[in-house]
Amino acid sequence: MVFDLRxxxxxxxxGIRTAVFLKGCPLHCSWCHNPESQWPEPQLLVRDHRCLHCGACIAACPRAALHWEGARVATDPARCEVCGACADACPAEARAVVGRSMRVTEILREIERDLPFFDQSGGGVTVTGGEPLAQPQFTSALLSACRERQLHTVLDTSGYAPTEVAVALGGLADLVLFDLKHPDDERHREGTGVGNALILHNLRRLLAAGVDVLVRIPLVPGYNDGAAELQRAAALIGALEPVPRVELLPFHAAAEEKHRRFGLPYRHAGARPQQRSALDVCRDHFARAGVTAVVGG
Ligand code: SF4
Ligand code: SF4
Incomplete structure (x- = not known):
């Protein structure tokens, strides 16, 4: 179940990469940039600001799930079967179904179009999400197929999966981008819906297995970007064997708009990206713990 192929x-x-975004994630991070990635089934996306108020979607719906609510077309989720007929009928692309079932062979055909860019840039294929470890057979088949074609592969994961899955699939990738959202179990649960014990266990197992791991920390204002939280994260990572590299990801405000489009509540309204000087301070906490950290994009 794929929600985007970028x-x-x-x-x-x-380098330049083809990123395969799988739909479905066991975490529900409150700042998620891709809230449409969390639910494992196809979803109807509505962009009210594009609507021309023509009513074509209402006429096309075979389930009578749409009706006028003032000047707006409202969807009854109890009736909607996410068939996509309203999206097909809409002349303004105000409606779309996010998420489709794809075969590995279809994805490889898309990837093959990008081969010249990989060669020139040192790029390759990234399997991301959502959570790619939540679709282990598909992710394994895709990574293996890329490896057979000698393509560089990246697995981008939250690390929240059965350990045998994390280790097996991590071993199929040339690089694992491993998210660490918060060093404290309870605060991790608050922000993501799950604790971090399994995630940290899997991180240790991947490192012990010799997998190339880059730990990525999304910096969320007021959640994990304070001095105390960063010092704890730095101490935790500095004690790993071997010590992985770290990439700090500045906050992106774009998630607010995406949550609005899906009608989802958003806890970080008004939060802004960290300033360059603040990011340098964040990085210094890691340097003091003997961890090489860079600020990413
Ligand atoms: S996706 Fe299908 S069932 Fe749902 S509102 Fe659109 S046309 Fe109706
Ligand atoms: S078909 Fe599209 S533009 Fe027309 S009313 Fe429905 S959502 Fe709006």
Whole structure:
């Protein structure tokens, strides 16, 4: 179940990459940039600001799930079967179904179009999400197929999965981007819906297995970007064997708009990206713990 296939990505590993975004995630991070990635089934996306108020979607719906609510078309979720007929009928692309079932062979066909860019830039394929470890057979088949074609592969994961899955799939990738959201179990649960014990266990197991791991920390204002939290994260990472590299990801405000489009509550309204000087301070906490950290994009 794929929700996006992005070509020319430069934020999901080295070089120019084809990023395959799998739908479905066991975490529910309150700042998630891709809230449409969390639910494992297809979803109807509505962009009210594009609506021309023509009523074509209402006429097209076979389930009578749509009706006028003032000047707005409202969807009855109890009736909607996410068939996509309203999206097909809409002349303004105000409606879309997010998420479709794809085969590995289909994805490889898309990837093959980008081969010249990989060669020139040192790029490759990134399997991300959502959570790629939540679709282990598909992720394994895709990573293996890329490896057979000698393509550089990145697995981007929250690390929240059965340990045998994390270790097996991590071993199929050239690089694992491993998210660490918060060093404290309870605060991790508050922000993501799950604790961090399994995640840290899997991180240790991947490092022990010799997998190349880059730990990525999304900096969320007021949640994990304070001095105390960063010092704890730095101490925790500095005690790992071997000590992995770290990338600090500045906050992005774009998530607010995406949550609004999906009608989802958003806890970080008004939060802004950290200033450059603040990011330097964040990085210094890691340097003092003997951890090499860079600020990412
Ligand atoms: S996705 Fe299908 S069932 Fe749902 S509102 Fe659109 S047309 Fe109706
Ligand atoms: S078909 Fe599209 S533009 Fe027309 S009313 Fe429905 S959502 Fe709006």
């Amino acid at each position: 070509r020319y990505s430069v934020h999901d590993g080295p």
